[in-house]
Amino acid sequence: MAKFWRQLHFVSTVVAGLFIFLASVTGCILAVEPWFLSQNAVSGAANPDLKLVDFQSKLSENFLEVFSFEKDAYGNIKVEGIGLEEEGTLFVSAESGSVLQPPPKLSRLFDTSRDLHRSLFLKTPGRILVGLAALALVFLSISGIGLHIKRAGGLRSVLKSIRILELRRDGHARWSRLFLVPILIVAVSGLYLSVVRFAPTPPNAALSPASATPLDQILLSDVRQVAYPVMEEEPLVIELADRILYFDQAQNIPTRAEQVPWSEQMRAVNFVLHTGEGAPVWTGFLLLTSLVMVFLSFTGFQMVVERLRLKKHRTVPDANADTIILVGSETGHTWRFADALEEAFTRQGIQVCTLGMENLPKVTSAKTLLFLTSTYGDGDAPENAQGVLKRLNACLSGADSIKFSVLGFGSSEYPAFCAFAEVLRYTLAAIENTREIAPYSTVDNQSAVQFIDWVRALNKNLNIDLSIDTSRLHPVRKKGLESFQIREKAEQEDTFLLRILHDKNLGIRSGDLLGVYPPDENIERYYSIASVSPTELLLVIKRTGLCSNFLGSLAAGDRFEGYIKANSAFYEPVDEKPALLVANGTGIAPFLGQQSSNSQLFWGGKYQTDFKLFEKYCSINSPYLAFSREKEKAYVQDLLLCREADVVKVLKENGTIKICGSLTMLKGVLDTVEKIAASNALPSTEELRKSGRIVTDCY
Numbered sequence: 001m002a003k004f005w006r007q008l009h010f011v012s013t014v015v016a017g018l019f020i021f022l023a024s025v026t027g028c029i030l031a032v033e034p035w036f037l038s039q040n041a042v043s044g045a046a047n048p049d050l051k052l053v054d055f056q057s058k059l060s061e062n063f064l065e066v067f068s069f070e071k072d073a074y075g076n077i078k079v080e081g082i083g084l085e086e087e088g089t090l091f092v093s094a095e096s097g098s099v100l101q102p103p104p105k106l107s108r109l110f111d112t113s114r115d116l117h118r119s120l121f122l123k124t125p126g127r128i129l130v131g132l133a134a135l136a137l138v139f140l141s142i143s144g145i146g147l148h149i150k151r152a153g154g155l156r157s158v159l160k161s162i163r164i165l166e167l168r169r170d171g172h173a174r175w176s177r178l179f180l181v182p183i184l185i186v187a188v189s190g191l192y193l194s195v196v197r198f199a200p201t202p203p204n205a206a207l208s209p210a211s212a213t214p215l216d217q218i219l220l221s222d223v224r225q226v227a228y229p230v231m232e233e234e235p236l237v238i239e240l241a242d243r244i245l246y247f248d249q250a251q252n253i254p255t256r257a258e259q260v261p262w263s264e265q266m267r268a269v270n271f272v273l274h275t276g277e278g279a280p281v282w283t284g285f286l287l288l289t290s291l292v293m294v295f296l297s298f299t300g301f302q303m304v305v306e307r308l309r310l311k312k313h314r315t316v317p318d319a320n321a322d323t324i325i326l327v328g329s330e331t332g333h334t335w336r337f338a339d340a341l342e343e344a345f346t347r348q349g350i351q352v353c354t355l356g357m358e359n360l361p362k363v364t365s366a367k368t369l370l371f372l373t374s375t376y377g378d379g380d381a382p383e384n385a386q387g388v389l390k391r392l393n394a395c396l397s398g399a400d401s402i403k404f405s406v407l408g409f410g411s412s413e414y415p416a417f418c419a420f421a422e423v424l425r426y427t428l429a430a431i432e433n434t435r436e437i438a439p440y441s442t443v444d445n446q447s448a449v450q451f452i453d454w455v456r457a458l459n460k461n462l463n464i465d466l467s468i469d470t471s472r473l474h475p476v477r478k479k480g481l482e483s484f485q486i487r488e489k490a491e492q493e494d495t496f497l498l499r500i501l502h503d504k505n506l507g508i509r510s511g512d513l514l515g516v517y518p519p520d521e522n523i524e525r526y527y528s529i530a531s532v533s534p535t536e537l538l539l540v541i542k543r544t545g546l547c548s549n550f551l552g553s554l555a556a557g558d559r560f561e562g563y564i565k566a567n568s569a570f571y572e573p574v575d576e577k578p579a580l581l582v583a584n585g586t587g588i589a590p591f592l593g594q595q596s597s598n599s600q601l602f603w604g605g606k607y608q609t610d611f612k613l614f615e616k617y618c619s620i621n622s623p624y625l626a627f628s629r630e631k632e633k634a635y636v637q638d639l640l641l642c643r644e645a646d647v648v649k650v651l652k653e654n655g656t657i658k659i660c661g662s663l664t665m666l667k668g669v670l671d672t673v674e675k676i677a678a679s680n681a682l683p684s685t686e687e688l689r690k691s692g693r694i695v696t697d698c699y
């Protein structure tokens with residue numbers, strides 16, 4: 001059933017999505033028109049007890065002759081007649097019947113939007129198309145209800161709150177559920193208005209004249225339109241909401257009464273529901289509904305495009321592939337990981353093929369099967385893996401041996417975290433000829449790090465060397481990013497150094513910053529870099545959070561995307577002036593590429609062994625090192641104090657002091673330099689900073 005709802009939703013979006021989008025955008029504009037119309041209404045409110053006959057006598061005081069008048073939804077009364085001073089179509093006061101200035105004309109934008117909304121500027125064919133779009137919107141709403149039930153894992157949970165893990169998918173679900181009723185009303189009323197337009201209007205049914213309200217009892221507030229007879233023998237015609245009454249003018253008695261057909265009355269109700277005419281609160285709702293529909297059409301389109309892209313995957317296994325990646329996915333995210341994995345295998349020269357789990361083949365020879373699957377609903381299989389568990393035995397038992405591993409994709413925000421993957425794993429393990437090659441693992445909220453960890457386990461167990469291009473794991477690829485490849489990685493406790501290959505045209509210089517986006521985050525982090533050759537840079541990072549953990553999970557061969565931000569204040573001086581390079585911890589990174597014969601390096605860390613990570617890249621023979629956790633406890637500012645003469649010399653020779661590392665260290669160093677400067681009649685640190693002779697990059 002879920003498949004049916006999904007197909008109906010999908011087909012309706014593909015067929016009518018663009019029209020619905022256009023109708024929603026124009027709907028937003030038209031939804032504000034009633035507000036302007038009510039603001040501009042001129043006739044004023046009539047006394048609700050005012051009788052039609054009394055209003056007529058007021059009109060006769062202001063008109064030589066009245067042919068007809070009509071009232072609109074905003075209370076405006078428009079008279080056709082000959083006034084005391086002018087004639088034609090004249091607006092009058094509901095209270096006094098006197099002639100008023102007509103309401104100001106509204107912007108052409110409303111008329112244009114209405115034409116586009118009703119007929120796409122195409123007259124009758126356009127109206128038919130718009131009617132079909134309204135029908136598609138009804139289908140979308142109904143199939144949407146089915147999908148909501150499926151998504152929630154049953155009718156009972158359908159009202160549970162929807163967490164927004166991803167704006168496109170979860171936002172679409174949340175807002176469509178919230179506005180389901182108004183959307184359905186807009187769709188059904190729009191469809192009704194389209195249909196009645198093409199249906200012949202049934203004749204009015206005759207009522208007994210005796211049932212007509214006596215003329216002197218009719219209230220102005222009930223009247224829609226009145227037509228006065230031109231010839232004496234013609235009747236006076238009064239149109240009410242549901243009836244049309246004919247009166248003999250001379251004797252004031254009803255001669256005929258007709259019932260407005262039911263379809264016409266329904267048309268009027270649907271018209272108000274669809275346009276909000278004369279109903280200000282509902283108009284506000286319609287505006288919100290139209291805005292939500294713009295959002296839903298847009299996100300719906302994006303999801304359709306994504307789905308069509310997924311259709312391009314193979315459906316039958318490649319006979320030469322010993323490894324098959326099987327993907328269970330509801331909304332497509334798991335495919336990104338599968339594609340990155342397939343690419344990694346292919347780069348290693350290993351033939352693989354990736355299939356959706358619905359295409360699980362009958363396996364007759366030894367194969368490695370890697371299952372990557374999400375969990376949906378409330379611990380259910382995703383759409384394309386429904387029914388797979390039942391087929392597993394029959395599909396796999398024909399082969400001599402099957403190696404397998406399962407990687408579950410899910411979200412720990414759901415109680416049944418990766419439940420389907422877990423069941424799949426146990427079902428596979430229970431089949432006689434299967435052997436698990438890498439332990440069952442999970443990926444929470446599309447974590448790149450957890451995926452890479454599983455790939456490493458696969459490498460170990462299959463004795464291969466897969467490396468991952470993490471740019472493939474981003475849900476949305478950012479433009480203008482460069483590709484970087486890890487060449488070498490060294491680690492010391494929780495700090496690691498990456499030697500990274502890049503395109504030499506980037507013209508990177510030591511001191512520049514590298515902006516990195518982890519695939520599962522949308523915020524970049526910046527790292528100071530050292531340029532060690534035209535195509536290589538160094539990065540020194542401590543594992544502290546999402547981005548550093550992401551970079552820390554990478555190994556030689558892996559790739560990631562990032563961009564370079566120039567940071568010229570931190571470049572090596574071109575004039576060979578002396579420099580003191582002061583850093584602690586990972587702050588050493590930019591200085592690993594800036595060590596000229598005229599510079600001295602001061603570095604502070606916890607233990608002596610910590611410096612080992614950088615030794616290979618430190619070209620200065622005798623850097624000054626301070627260790628805060630060794631027996632002789634010292635900080636980098638203590639080193640500066642010991643080397644006071646060097647500090648004074650650099651400052652006197654117009655050199656610079658560059659400081660990179662923690663903010664606490666920066667404060668300690670600045671205090672020390674301040675002291676040294678004061679006792680040697682040198683400018684203060686504030687002045688030195690202003691003149692660019694102390695530059696800092698601290699965090």
Ligand SMILES: Cc1cc2nc3c(=O)[nH]c(=O)nc-3n(C[C@H](O)[C@H](O)[C@H](O)COP(=O)(O)O)c2cc1C
Nearest residue numbers: 329330331332333334374375379410411414417418
């Ligand atoms: C409506 C809905 C229900 C979900 N139910 C579960 C669940 O029960 N357990 C779980 O671990 N993850 C659940 N998830 C999270 C998805 O499994 C996770 O986002 C996954 O990465 C989606 O991958 P896919 O796009 O390939 O289907 C649910 C997500 C949605 C939108």
